[in-house]
Amino acid sequence: MPRDFYRSHILICADPECLAKGASDIETVLESELEANGLADEVNVLETSRLGHCSVGPEMVIYPEGVTYVNLTPAAVKEIVAEHLLKGRVVKKYQFTGQARKDEELRAPTAKEVRVIMSRCGVIDPENIEDYIAEDGYAALAKALLEMKPREVIDEVLRSGLRGRGGAGFPTGKKWEFAAGQNSEQKYMICNADEGDPGAFMNRRVLEGDPHSVLEGMIIAGYSFGAHQGYIYCRAEYPIAVRTLRIAMRQARLMGFLGKDILGSGFDFDVELRMGAGAFVCGEETALMASIEGKRGEPRPRPPFPAVAGLWGKPTIINNVETLANVPNIIRNGAAWFAQYGTEKSRGTKTFTLAGDVNRTGLIEVPLGITLGEVVFDVAGGIKGGKRFKAIQTGGPMGGCIPEQLLETPLDYESLGAVGSIMGSGGLVVMDEGTCMVDIARFFMDFTQDESCGKCVPCRIGTRRILEILERICAGEGEDGDIERLEALSKYIVQGSLCGLGQGAPNPVLTTLKHFRHEYEAHIYEKRCPAKVCKGLISYRILDTCPGCMVCARNCPSNAITGEKQKVHVINPDLCERCGICMSVCKFDAIVVE
Amino acid sequence: MANKDLVARLTDINKRIGYIPRGEVEKLAKELCLPAAKVFGAATFYSLFSTRPRGAHVVRFCQDAPCHVAGGRAVLDAIRTTLGLEPGQTSPDGRWTFEMTSCIGVCGVGPVIMVDDDVFGNVNPERVREILKNKN
DSSP, rough: OOOOOOOOOEEOOSSHHHHHHHHHHHHHHOOOEEEEEEEETTEEEEEEEOOOOOOOOSSSEEEEEEEEEEEEHHHHHHHHHHIIIIIOOOOOGOOSSOOOOSSSOOOOOTTOOOOOOOTHHHHHHHHHHHHHHTTTTHHHHHHHHOOOOOOHHHHHHHHHHHHOTTTTOOOOOHHHHHTTTOHHHHHHEEEEEOHHHHHHHHHHHHHOOHHHHHHHHHHHHHHTTTTTEEEEOOOOOOOOHHHHHHHHHHHHHHSSSSSSSSSSSSSBBBEEEEOOOOOOOGSSSSHHHHHEEEEOOOOOOOOTTTSSOOOGGGEEEEEEHHHHHHHHHHHOOOOOHTTTSSSSSBSEEEEEEEEBSSOOOOEEETTTOBHHHIIIIIIIISSSSGOOEEEEEESSGGSEEGGGGGGBBSSSSHHHHTTOOTTTTTTTEEEEOOOOHHHHHHHHHHHHHHOOOOOSHHHHHHHHHHHHHHHHTTTTTTOTTTTHHHHHHHHHHHHHSHHHHHHHHHHHHHHHHHHHHHHHHHHHSSSSTTTOOOOGGGEEEOOOOEEEEEEEHHHHHTTOOOOOTSSSEEOTTTTOOOOOOOHHHHHTTOOOEE | OTTTEEEEEEEHHHHHHOOOOHHHHHHHHHHHHHHHHHHHHHHSSSTTTSSSOOOSSSEEOSSSSSHHHIIIIIHHHHHHHHHHTTTOOOOOSSSSEEEEEOOOOOOOGOOEETTTTEEEEEHHHHHHHHHHHOOO
16 A cells, blocks of 8 residues: 655654643644645654653654654744744754653664564554555465465465464464364464563563554464454453554454455454453463353363364464464565574574563564573673673573573573473573572462462462472571472472473472572571572671761661661671661671671 | 353453452352352452452552562562551551562563552662652
């Protein structure tokens, strides 16, 4: 669809904050001024939201110059039209000169990154389908529906080597092939947007920034194996993603990409949006389907696999957001194009979220097969504050902690599996030397025991018992035999649980036991926390270099510090709660933890 | 036995009243032709639903690892002491409910807290006290 060309585009902020400050009047004045100056055909005015300076709104941005004007009044608008748009002179007195709003989640890519999935995020207007179409959007759908047979679509995806991005890494084309082989009138296509791994938000960014890529992927998938009804299951914690999806679905329907006889091909497909209500386990495919059916979101045994008997007993395919967003690219550019990225068995690019003690946290997209070390030091800019790297946790709460000596491990499905971890949805948490690995394992167990749906006894009770043992160890009450108990319990949980949650739950414990066993032993046998984190095993002491400034004593919430002015202070260990506030406020480095 | 609208209907009730009272469970069960136990079972399964009254403001603290390693523990303590509540409790005056939440997906700016529907990132103990004071 050809778009009109304009010499300038003006984005005017029309979110609730700016509207409350009179943005709609500003827009009316702007339009009449453009008309009066004969510019209406040359300058395009677009309403948008969240330009980011609402406290000084109403505001607008004029492109191609990219000048932001704030504190707009009708008089200011008249002046800007006369000066900026007619004469090309920036009107300095209304120009915003403060710190531009930074996207802290998705920064400019570094040398080792490749943006494919994220290429449109932050570039196009996600609430305008024309923006997506202008970037080759829905071209793949047209190609699939009009030039390819369903079987050819499956073959192309099979050849590309695309594997599920939700965590398990099952070949996507193979999944579709199973469902295509089912003889059933009714089949379902589900997009799993129930992203719940702590630290993972890549799917949210795709849904918020490029929702049509996911819709397009869903329609193509439905076409390939014969589904006419799709569901998107999105977690309720993502209200903005839900809103952009709703807008995208409405626009796609208006344009004829959803509904009856799509693009005149005779193929019907429509999508419904379903929201979760705060249950991590609903990211598991059988639990997700139970939730859509209106039940408690509990997993069930497989087989039968969803491709055979899924939603309401019908053949169902469940693909992750990022998997589906890859599909239009593969159809449009071909399997060979996709396979240029990644390794033999793990092809393409993958988004990861970086959190923890690195200089650049946020979202990245890299070719699979890049090493963990390259991610930590090249892409993420190394460890914060010049500290030393200790471990990287991949795969979310059911993943594992990987130590320094394994930093050469490539980020691909097989290699991560070989070191006891998983790809998961792509959450990476980097930890520096100040992290206690027993504490971290305790932390992840706290998560899984909380999120265990309770159906399988080993998962429900076993994770709780592991957590109790870890809590005891962190409190300095570890006993001989605890490590063996942890190992045995882990084994039972892995063997006795139905779904990925239980089967993966012990991974944080098993990997920290494997790579950081000495820390467990230090806690249990020497009653010492090597990283000086566990409150039950540390004490604070004031050195003789204390000048007696009284700052620590004033800040201590439990009044555990005594001492006179200009004399060395003392901490009463019985009152001290080991909060560390004294150490953080001491200007003389006279307080140590040991 | 199930009804595909059940979760959406419970979401509506939870939003409208702030929690899901027993009477509403029974009413919905009748309307959807489901046993009340099924409806109650779904209402207790999902963590965003509550079957007990909640405070006027719900403060949620993200308890997950990315926020934890970014200084979450001090933030948690600050909420505890400022509100005088432990996670899961509602203040006697009905003003506050303090809950833990799992990841809300804005880990790039952790630690994160949520007050009602607003998300606050990069918080520290001082910011927490300020945010809660402004809600008062």
